[in-house]
Amino acid sequence: MIFKNILYALGLVATVVASPVRAEDSKMATAILAGGCFWCVQTDMEELSGVSKVVSGYSGGTIPNPTYENYHDQIDGYEPHVEVVEVTYDPAKISYDKLLDYYFRHIDPTDGGGQFCDRGPAYRPVIYYANDAEKAAAEAKKAEVARVLGAAVEVDVLPARTFWPAEDYHQDYHSKNPVRYKYYRWGCGRDQRVQQLWGGK
Template identity: 40%
Template structure:
């Protein structure tokens, strides 16, 4: 049986969903809330991972790292915007710190993959960290060095200063909960769980979002 392409898998998972509409559900960060932005391939899967972390108050799928304002999904996945699929994580620093969020991030990605994650290929699926300030950048750089030392091979994950975040269309938000059957099919067929376990061993199973 010929494996399904990432375009086919994503198309099947999106089949029969409503047309894109403007999404206005981004959490408003208050004085007690901080934000972080991560790109780890399919934003559905990264959103699932962080929703299970205690202290995370909201997650929003979207786009960042490119040059096009207010991009739409079709533009981003076509590769003309420079953006990656990302998740903005709003969290309570009194309950969870940025270092913990970095720990979850690394164990939900393949850090060696260049311009792809699992079955999803293209620069929009690259892995990246977008630090929002000097403190986050220092922690992100230190975490990347730790991962590189652990595996003793080049790490493809980028670290880029945060510039802008554009929420994705409403039908992408909380996709794993709103469309569980389609989501599980996509995630299983994409081989995400198996590859994470290959790279991270038991640590993959212990982090949120690794179970299929």
Template identity: 45%
Template sequence: MATEIAVLGGGCFWCTEAVYLEVKGVTKVESGYTGGAQPNPTYEQVCSGTTGHAEVVRLEFDPDVISYRDILEIFFTIHDPTTLNRQGNDVGTQYRSVIYYQSPEQEAMARQVMAEMAHVWDAPIVTEISPAQPYFKAEDYHQNYFAQHPLQGYCAFVVEPKVTKFRKMHAARLKGQ
């Protein structure tokens, strides 16, 4: 099985990771950082907003099961791509909406899907589309965070509603369906 890579930032990586872990055809999901100049940043450094990194998820997916287009359509429905450098109460450049493309084909598809999704939102989409940059895996305690801490306040009030929304909107794309 030949997999492809997608790197997406849609606010807090706990939310994005929790959704993509449930997507049929996604074989690996990892939370991390990209888009900044400092090598091997820590969570605290990224949260300071001074490194330039975004919280992202790095997905490996089987294009024979799910297309990059489908990955992006999910992305544009599980976060608000119209708010610059914020998702809800999470504010800062580390929470920006961003797609880091891995190839010219991914860039073209990202621009196409973003244009098609513009009619869904009441405000202009501000998602950044940028070439892939060095990626750094987040600390181990961030991996699979929602599954490990479902009752933690942020998870219960922010992550869970996003996962529930995904399950309703994209039921056919759930693993096991």
């Protein structure tokens, strides 16, 4: 959050509000995942074979039409959101189980207080399930990861709520602002911590 706020203060981003959307292709499936900064999660998930689209956004709360300025605010009568990505993938090419395996190996599943340098509930890791089968798969994967790491897994498994796409300037931020993105990711220590956790496992 600190690094992103610095970039925001320098005027390197601009606000465009988007409307909620869902994948309409019946042959494709979607998954909503939270793993800290959505710039980074989007970048990682786009590299996975079988994934056709990844959109950064907000979910998990009840604030309508959230923006980057208010999605995590404490507003009377509403629940704040979490930074998430909506992953559209082809189940014929990659299973939900394999998708979750990849997700876990690109976050710190032992940290429920945020991810890497981004702290607080807006950055906590969450798997949002759409049905009982996804819930069971997510819980099973959590147990598997706990055995592999030999540590408690602090990833929440919660029912999916409305997904709200983030502003355009957040989408594919790594492509639009490669230098700033690399500086943020390096400064946040994301890859260093992932390697420390998962290297050789």
